[in-house]
Amino acid sequence: MFHIAVCDDEPQVCVQLEKMMERYGAQNGVELEVNVFYSGETLYQAISSSGASGPDLIFLDIELKLLSGVDVGRMIREELRDEGIQIVYISAKQGYAMELFEVRPLHFLLKPLDEKKVFDVTEKARELSGRRRRFFEYDMGKEHYRIPLSKIMYFESRGRKIRLVTASEPADTEALFYGKLTQVARDLAGEDFIQIHQSYLIHHLYVRAYEYNQVTLINQVALPISQPYRKAVREALLRRR
Numbered sequence: 724m725f726h727i728a729v730c731d732d733e734p735q736v737c738v739q740l741e742k743m744m745e746r747y748g749a750q751n752g753v754e755l756e757v758n759v760f761y762s763g764e765t766l767y768q769a770i771s772s773s774g775a776s777g778p779d780l781i782f783l784d785i786e787l788k789l790l791s792g793v794d795v796g797r798m799i800r801e802e803l804r805d806e807g808i809q810i811v812y813i814s815a816k817q818g819y820a821m822e823l824f825e826v827r828p829l830h831f832l833l834k835p836l837d838e839k840k841v842f843d844v845t846e847k848a849r850e851l852s853g854r855r856r857r858f859f860e861y862d863m864g865k866e867h868y869r870i871p872l873s874k875i876m877y878f879e880s881r882g883r884k885i886r887l888v889t890a891s892e893p894a895d896t897e898a899l900f901y902g903k904l905t906q907v908a909r910d911l912a913g914e915d916f917i918q919i920h921q922s923y924l925i926h927h928l929y930v931r932a933y934e935y936n937q938v939t940l941i942n943q944v945a946l947p948i949s950q951p952y953r954k955a956v957r958e959a960l961l962r963r964r
Contacts, residue, residue, distance in 0.1 A: 731784040763790030796826035880904040
């Protein structure tokens with residue numbers, strides 16, 4: 724089941740997206756659940772009270788009356804610390820690039836909505852949702868652990884051990900296990916991780932700001948980008964925008 728939320732204060736837009744999703748599901752043999760919200764407040768309340776069962780994809784209007792779509796997206800990313808929900812902004816206006824940057828949306832669609840573009844972005848969201856279900860596995864002593872890749876912010880090499888830092892509430896958590904960062908990077912090749920330094924491997928979804936010589940993650944931790952990795956890091960981050 725792929726869970727979709729539609730949030731727009733124009734009922735006709737909500738009906739249009741519901742019908743589009745019905746056609747998408749029928750054409751692709753996909754079971755969908757679509758929930759409609761007419762305000763940012765009701766959407767955020769539903770997500771914050773849902774625990775791990777929030778939507779996979781949100782079609783979110785920017786120009787909502789009280790909480791704007793940008794406000795809702797920022798609260799999902801910063802207060803709920805959820806980077807897994809894919810957000811597609813919809814609007815009748817252009818020119819929101821700077822406001823949307825920190826929310827890290829999957830896409831931006833202009834009204835009136837084009838069905839093919841809606842289908843394409845839904846397909847991309849389903850692909851990314853499948854990736855989020857993957858796990859990283861490691862051993863600590865006699866215990867074996869499985870962590871969803873989507874929850875891992877970064878790995879740090881500490882001699883013979885690796886520090887793994889995850890995003891969670893109320894605070895970030897970490898674990899130490901024996902291993903080599905080069906092997907972890909090989910194991911996660913093709914996933915959403917970028918090596919920025921011989922000691923750091925980061926998940927690109929948690930990058931809040933990028934500079935020539937460092938990245939800042941959403942928890943305000945700044946990590947250095949070493950000279951040999953700078954070109955590759957820049958290219959990797961640009962591909963994932």
